[in-house]
Amino acid sequence: MAKILQAKYMAKCIGCYSCMLACARTVRHSFSLQKSAIQIHTAGGLQSRFLADICRGCLEPACARACNSGALLPRKGGGVRFIPAKCLGCRDCVEACVVKTIRFDDTSNKPIICIQCGSCTRYCPHQVITMEERENGY
Template sequence: MKEKNHNNSKVLKVINIGQCIGCYSCMLACSTQVYNNFSLQKSAIRVKTSGGYQGRMVINICRGCMAGACIASCPSNALEARAGGGVILHREACIGCKKCISACIGRAITFDKEEKKVILCRQCGICVDSCPHHVIDMEEVQ
Protein backbone atom coordinates (compact mmCIF):
# COMPACT_ATOMS: atom_id res chain seq x y z
CA MET A 1 0.00 0.00 0.00
CA LYS A 2 1.38 3.35 -1.02
CA GLU A 3 1.35 6.27 1.37
CA LYS A 4 2.27 9.84 0.58
CA ASN A 5 4.68 11.56 2.90
CA HIS A 6 2.32 14.14 4.32
CA ASN A 7 3.40 15.61 7.63
CA ASN A 8 1.84 13.75 10.58
CA SER A 9 0.42 17.04 11.83
CA LYS A 10 -1.96 17.27 8.87
CA VAL A 11 -5.45 15.79 8.59
CA LEU A 12 -8.09 15.70 5.88
CA LYS A 13 -10.61 18.53 5.78
CA VAL A 14 -13.56 19.23 3.52
CA ILE A 15 -12.90 22.80 2.40
CA ASN A 16 -15.24 23.38 -0.52
CA ILE A 17 -18.22 20.99 -0.40
CA GLY A 18 -20.23 23.18 -2.77
CA GLN A 19 -17.83 22.27 -5.56
CA CYS A 20 -18.26 18.49 -5.16
CA ILE A 21 -19.98 16.94 -8.17
CA GLY A 22 -19.91 13.36 -6.88
CA CYS A 23 -17.37 12.11 -9.42
CA TYR A 24 -15.90 9.66 -6.87
CA SER A 25 -12.33 10.38 -8.01
CA CYS A 26 -11.23 10.61 -4.38
CA MET A 27 -12.86 7.29 -3.53
CA LEU A 28 -11.32 5.56 -6.53
CA ALA A 29 -7.88 6.93 -5.69
CA CYS A 30 -8.17 5.60 -2.15
CA SER A 31 -9.47 2.16 -3.12
CA THR A 32 -7.00 1.63 -5.97
CA GLN A 33 -3.84 3.21 -4.57
CA VAL A 34 -4.22 2.41 -0.87
CA TYR A 35 -6.30 -0.77 -0.88
CA ASN A 36 -5.31 -2.12 -4.33
CA ASN A 37 -8.94 -2.63 -5.34
CA PHE A 38 -11.14 -0.88 -7.90
CA SER A 39 -14.32 -1.15 -5.80
CA LEU A 40 -15.70 2.03 -4.25
CA GLN A 41 -16.61 -0.12 -1.24
CA LYS A 42 -12.90 -0.44 -0.41
CA SER A 43 -12.43 3.32 -0.02
CA ALA A 44 -11.87 4.98 3.36
CA ILE A 45 -13.57 8.17 2.14
CA ARG A 46 -17.32 8.20 1.40
CA VAL A 47 -19.01 10.59 -1.00
CA LYS A 48 -22.79 10.49 -1.26
CA THR A 49 -25.78 12.70 -1.92
CA SER A 50 -27.83 14.14 0.90
CA GLY A 51 -30.91 13.06 -1.09
CA GLY A 52 -33.61 14.57 -3.23
CA TYR A 53 -33.52 16.29 -6.58
CA GLN A 54 -31.64 19.30 -5.23
CA GLY A 55 -29.56 17.24 -2.78
CA ARG A 56 -26.04 18.36 -2.05
CA MET A 57 -23.05 16.10 -1.73
CA VAL A 58 -21.84 14.83 1.64
CA ILE A 59 -18.33 13.56 2.32
CA ASN A 60 -17.63 11.32 5.29
CA ILE A 61 -13.96 11.44 6.23
CA CYS A 62 -11.95 10.79 9.34
CA ARG A 63 -11.91 14.05 11.27
CA GLY A 64 -8.55 13.30 12.84
CA CYS A 65 -9.76 13.20 16.43
CA MET A 66 -6.95 13.55 18.94
CA ALA A 67 -8.52 11.04 21.34
CA GLY A 68 -10.80 9.05 19.09
CA ALA A 69 -13.70 7.12 20.58
CA CYS A 70 -12.89 4.43 18.03
CA ILE A 71 -9.58 3.72 19.78
CA ALA A 72 -11.22 3.33 23.17
CA SER A 73 -13.87 0.99 21.75
CA CYS A 74 -11.39 -1.49 20.23
CA PRO A 75 -11.05 -4.60 22.40
CA SER A 76 -8.03 -5.96 20.48
CA ASN A 77 -5.91 -2.78 20.53
CA ALA A 78 -5.89 -2.73 16.71
CA LEU A 79 -6.23 1.06 16.69
CA GLU A 80 -3.53 3.45 17.83
CA ALA A 81 -3.56 7.24 18.07
CA ARG A 82 -1.72 8.87 15.16
CA ALA A 83 0.57 11.80 15.88
CA GLY A 84 -1.33 14.89 14.74
CA GLY A 85 -4.77 13.24 14.95
CA GLY A 86 -6.52 10.25 13.52
CA VAL A 87 -5.68 6.61 13.96
CA ILE A 88 -3.33 3.91 12.77
CA LEU A 89 -4.88 0.50 12.10
CA HIS A 90 -2.86 -2.60 12.89
CA ARG A 91 -4.73 -4.89 10.48
CA GLU A 92 -3.30 -8.09 11.90
CA ALA A 93 -4.78 -7.24 15.32
CA CYS A 94 -8.25 -6.33 14.01
CA ILE A 95 -10.77 -9.02 14.97
CA GLY A 96 -13.61 -7.53 12.91
CA CYS A 97 -15.88 -6.82 15.88
CA LYS A 98 -17.08 -3.51 14.32
CA LYS A 99 -17.19 -1.68 17.66
CA CYS A 100 -15.08 1.16 16.25
CA ILE A 101 -17.62 1.70 13.47
CA SER A 102 -20.42 2.61 15.88
CA ALA A 103 -18.03 4.62 18.06
CA CYS A 104 -16.77 6.86 15.23
CA ILE A 105 -18.40 10.30 15.49
CA GLY A 106 -17.66 11.09 11.84
CA ARG A 107 -19.16 7.84 10.55
CA ALA A 108 -15.92 7.40 8.68
CA ILE A 109 -15.14 3.75 9.42
CA THR A 110 -16.58 1.03 7.23
CA PHE A 111 -16.26 -2.75 7.10
CA ASP A 112 -14.67 -4.93 4.44
CA LYS A 113 -16.93 -7.98 4.29
CA GLU A 114 -14.40 -9.99 2.28
CA GLU A 115 -11.44 -9.45 4.59
CA LYS A 116 -13.56 -9.07 7.72
CA LYS A 117 -11.53 -6.03 8.76
CA VAL A 118 -12.37 -2.35 9.11
CA ILE A 119 -11.51 0.23 6.48
CA LEU A 120 -10.41 3.57 7.85
CA CYS A 121 -8.55 6.64 6.70
CA ARG A 122 -4.76 6.71 7.08
CA GLN A 123 -4.61 10.47 6.48
CA CYS A 124 -2.26 9.82 3.54
CA GLY A 125 -3.73 12.51 1.24
CA ILE A 126 -3.97 10.43 -1.93
CA CYS A 127 -7.62 11.46 -2.28
CA VAL A 128 -6.67 15.15 -2.15
CA ASP A 129 -4.52 14.97 -5.27
CA SER A 130 -7.25 13.17 -7.22
CA CYS A 131 -10.07 15.66 -6.53
CA PRO A 132 -10.51 17.78 -9.68
CA HIS A 133 -12.48 20.49 -7.85
CA HIS A 134 -10.26 20.90 -4.76
CA VAL A 135 -13.04 19.93 -2.38
CA ILE A 136 -10.74 18.27 0.17
CA ASP A 137 -7.32 19.21 1.45
CA MET A 138 -4.75 18.30 4.07
CA GLU A 139 -4.62 20.99 6.74
CA GLU A 140 -2.28 21.60 9.63
CA VAL A 141 -3.61 20.58 13.02
CA GLN A 142 -3.67 23.49 15.42
Protein backbone atom coordinates in the same frame (compact mmCIF):
# COMPACT_ATOMS: atom_id res chain seq x y z
CA MET B 1 2.68 18.93 12.78
CA ALA B 2 0.63 16.16 11.21
CA LYS B 3 -2.10 17.08 8.76
CA ILE B 4 -5.71 15.90 8.73
CA LEU B 5 -8.29 15.54 6.01
CA GLN B 6 -10.63 18.48 5.45
CA ALA B 7 -13.63 18.87 3.14
CA LYS B 8 -14.20 22.61 3.39
CA TYR B 9 -15.02 23.19 -0.27
CA MET B 10 -17.84 20.74 -0.93
CA ALA B 11 -19.72 23.38 -2.95
CA LYS B 12 -17.11 22.78 -5.69
CA CYS B 13 -17.62 18.98 -5.70
CA ILE B 14 -18.87 17.60 -9.03
CA GLY B 15 -19.43 14.05 -7.76
CA CYS B 16 -16.77 12.43 -9.94
CA TYR B 17 -15.78 9.99 -7.17
CA SER B 18 -12.09 10.31 -8.05
CA CYS B 19 -11.28 10.66 -4.34
CA MET B 20 -13.18 7.47 -3.52
CA LEU B 21 -11.49 5.54 -6.32
CA ALA B 22 -8.07 6.80 -5.22
CA CYS B 23 -8.67 5.69 -1.64
CA ALA B 24 -9.97 2.27 -2.63
CA ARG B 25 -7.18 1.73 -5.14
CA THR B 26 -4.18 2.97 -3.13
CA VAL B 27 -5.15 1.86 0.37
CA ARG B 28 -7.39 -1.18 -0.15
CA HIS B 29 -6.03 -2.33 -3.57
CA SER B 30 -9.55 -2.47 -4.97
CA PHE B 31 -11.50 -0.79 -7.76
CA SER B 32 -14.75 -0.84 -5.77
CA LEU B 33 -16.15 2.44 -4.43
CA GLN B 34 -17.47 0.41 -1.49
CA LYS B 35 -13.87 -0.15 -0.28
CA SER B 36 -13.17 3.58 0.09
CA ALA B 37 -12.85 5.15 3.54
CA ILE B 38 -14.27 8.40 2.15
CA GLN B 39 -17.83 8.35 0.88
CA ILE B 40 -19.32 11.03 -1.38
CA HIS B 41 -23.11 11.19 -1.73
CA THR B 42 -25.90 13.65 -2.40
CA ALA B 43 -27.91 15.34 0.29
CA GLY B 44 -31.03 14.14 -1.54
CA GLY B 45 -33.33 15.55 -4.17
CA LEU B 46 -32.69 16.28 -7.83
CA GLN B 47 -30.59 19.41 -7.43
CA SER B 48 -28.88 18.82 -4.12
CA ARG B 49 -25.25 19.33 -3.27
CA PHE B 50 -22.72 16.63 -2.51
CA LEU B 51 -21.65 15.64 0.99
CA ALA B 52 -18.48 13.89 2.14
CA ASP B 53 -18.46 11.36 4.94
CA ILE B 54 -14.87 11.58 6.17
CA CYS B 55 -12.91 10.86 9.29
CA ARG B 56 -12.61 14.01 11.39
CA GLY B 57 -9.20 13.03 12.76
CA CYS B 58 -10.18 13.02 16.43
CA LEU B 59 -7.37 13.96 18.80
CA GLU B 60 -8.54 11.26 21.22
CA PRO B 61 -10.13 8.77 18.83
CA ALA B 62 -12.93 6.72 20.34
CA CYS B 63 -12.30 4.03 17.73
CA ALA B 64 -8.74 3.52 19.03
CA ARG B 65 -9.99 3.40 22.63
CA ALA B 66 -12.54 0.75 21.66
CA CYS B 67 -9.94 -1.42 19.90
CA ASN B 68 -8.80 -4.10 22.34
CA SER B 69 -6.34 -5.74 19.94
CA GLY B 70 -4.07 -2.74 19.36
CA ALA B 71 -4.94 -2.57 15.64
CA LEU B 72 -5.88 1.12 15.90
CA LEU B 73 -3.36 3.50 17.41
CA PRO B 74 -3.86 7.24 17.92
CA ARG B 75 -1.95 9.23 15.31
CA LYS B 76 -0.02 12.37 16.24
CA GLY B 77 -2.12 15.32 15.13
CA GLY B 78 -5.38 13.32 15.05
CA GLY B 79 -6.88 10.21 13.58
CA VAL B 80 -5.48 6.70 13.77
CA ARG B 81 -2.90 4.33 12.37
CA PHE B 82 -4.35 0.97 11.36
CA ILE B 83 -2.41 -2.28 11.74
CA PRO B 84 -4.50 -4.87 9.83
CA ALA B 85 -2.51 -7.87 11.10
CA LYS B 86 -3.63 -7.09 14.66
CA CYS B 87 -7.31 -6.62 13.80
CA LEU B 88 -9.65 -9.31 15.13
CA GLY B 89 -12.69 -8.15 13.15
CA CYS B 90 -14.72 -7.43 16.28
CA ARG B 91 -16.35 -4.25 14.84
CA ASP B 92 -15.97 -2.34 18.11
CA CYS B 93 -14.34 0.54 16.21
CA VAL B 94 -17.35 0.79 13.90
CA GLU B 95 -19.68 1.19 16.86
CA ALA B 96 -17.35 3.62 18.66
CA CYS B 97 -16.82 6.08 15.78
CA VAL B 98 -18.53 9.31 16.82
CA VAL B 99 -19.14 10.47 13.22
CA LYS B 100 -20.07 6.97 11.93
CA THR B 101 -17.57 7.00 9.06
CA ILE B 102 -16.02 3.61 9.79
CA ARG B 103 -17.65 0.82 7.82
CA PHE B 104 -16.91 -2.89 7.85
CA ASP B 105 -15.69 -5.02 4.96
CA ASP B 106 -17.22 -8.48 5.36
CA THR B 107 -14.92 -9.89 2.67
CA SER B 108 -11.69 -9.08 4.51
CA ASN B 109 -13.27 -9.08 7.98
CA LYS B 110 -11.59 -5.71 8.64
CA PRO B 111 -12.86 -2.15 9.06
CA ILE B 112 -12.69 0.36 6.24
CA ILE B 113 -11.07 3.20 8.09
CA CYS B 114 -9.42 6.47 7.05
CA ILE B 115 -5.72 6.58 7.91
CA GLN B 116 -5.31 10.27 6.93
CA CYS B 117 -2.90 9.36 4.10
CA GLY B 118 -4.11 12.06 1.70
CA SER B 119 -4.45 9.81 -1.37
CA CYS B 120 -7.94 11.16 -1.98
CA THR B 121 -6.70 14.76 -2.06
CA ARG B 122 -4.17 14.12 -4.82
CA TYR B 123 -6.88 12.94 -7.22
CA CYS B 124 -9.58 15.53 -6.53
CA PRO B 125 -9.73 17.67 -9.72
CA HIS B 126 -11.12 20.72 -7.89
CA GLN B 127 -9.19 20.56 -4.59
CA VAL B 128 -12.44 20.03 -2.70
CA ILE B 129 -10.68 17.76 -0.21
CA THR B 130 -7.42 18.90 1.31
CA MET B 131 -4.88 17.90 3.94
CA GLU B 132 -4.39 20.73 6.42
CA GLU B 133 -2.67 21.33 9.71
CA ARG B 134 -5.14 21.27 12.56
CA GLU B 135 -6.04 24.81 13.64
CA ASN B 136 -5.82 25.70 17.34
CA GLY B 137 -5.31 22.09 18.38
CA TYR B 138 -8.87 21.04 17.44
